[in-house]
Amino acid sequence: MERESRKNALLRKSIMLGLILLFAAEGAPRASAADDKFPLPPPPPLPGSDLAYKAAKDFFKFTQKVDPLAKVLPPPDLSVLMFLAREANRPLDHLVDLRRKGLPFPDIAARIGLPPTVFLVPMPVDARVGPPYGKAHGYWKGHKHGKPVKIVFSDAEVIDLVHLRIVSGFYGVPVIDVVRMREKGTPFPGIYEHHHGGKGKKHKERHWDDHPGKGKGKGKGRD
Numbered sequence: 001m002e003r004e005s006r007k008n009a010l011l012r013k014s015i016m017l018g019l020i021l022l023f024a025a026e027g028a029p030r031a032s033a034a035d036d037k038f039p040l041p042p043p044p045p046l047p048g049s050d051l052a053y054k055a056a057k058d059f060f061k062f063t064q065k066v067d068p069l070a071k072v073l074p075p076p077d078l079s080v081l082m083f084l085a086r087e088a089n090r091p092l093d094h095l096v097d098l099r100r101k102g103l104p105f106p107d108i109a110a111r112i113g114l115p116p117t118v119f120l121v122p123m124p125v126d127a128r129v130g131p132p133y134g135k136a137h138g139y140w141k142g143h144k145h146g147k148p149v150k151i152v153f154s155d156a157e158v159i160d161l162v163h164l165r166i167v168s169g170f171y172g173v174p175v176i177d178v179v180r181m182r183e184k185g186t187p188f189p190g191i192y193e194h195h196h197g198g199k200g201k202k203h204k205e206r207h208w209d210d211h212p213g214k215g216k217g218k219g220k221g222r223d
Contacts, residue, residue, distance in 0.1 A: 049075065051192040052163065059170045060086050069096050080105050080162045088112040105158040116151035117143060119161050121168070123175055130183050132160050163188045171195040 056079035057066055069092065070078060077099060084105070085092040090112050098108050109118055120140050123129060129137035136157065142149040153161070160182070167188070168175045173195055181191050 049189045049192075051196050052076075052079070052166075052189055055170045055192060056082055056166055059166050062092065066092065069093065072096065073099060076159045076163075079166065080158055081108075083162050083165070084109055084112065084114065084118075087118055088114050105155050106153055116153065117149075119153055119158050120151075121161055121164050121175055123179065127176055127179075129179060132157065132182055133164070133179050136161055160188075163191075167191055167195060 053070070053075040056075070057063075060079075060082040062082050066078060066082065073081070073096060078096075081092060081095040081099060084090070085095050088109075095108060095112070098111060099105075103111070106116060106119075109116065117139075120136065120143060122144075123133070123137050123140050125141050125144055127137070136153075139149050139151050164175060164178050164182075167173055167178050178191060181194070182188075186194075
């Protein structure tokens, strides 16, 4: 008798557990077939993103032939590759192929014979610079003082530095002013939006020929 009571108690517990799991499954959100077939669209680009792409094409003197490449790589990547192509006098589509193979920007620069200093942007040496340019500023100070500097950049840092160069040169804005905006958390599309309004036509490239690494390695790639 006692044995049968225990069996009944176990049976009741099993039934209760099954009901709890069933109700939990019913209450959980379900992915509908429509969700699978029609995923949410990507978020719209930030205001100023189109300005950034156009400014990069104009600043690095590339024509509409770049536009088809924008379908295979995001514009921030293309901005960096246009910079590297101009620096090393290499075909842009070749660099796009390297990027699509998964190579980081510093590796692509090395492949085409450019030193890592090519990404440095001249900044006031005595300025206090925080993220996202604190590390780059430290590299620049060491390089400016003739010290051996081991430069290691991530892709995100390279994109930030290339856009720093574009905004400063294209709109004629002091580098430190752009640095301060980035320190406050303003994304680059917002910075392009802020400085847009006809000023870009001035093309003040005063920093273009002033950066380290310019002209070194042209035509000396390892491909």
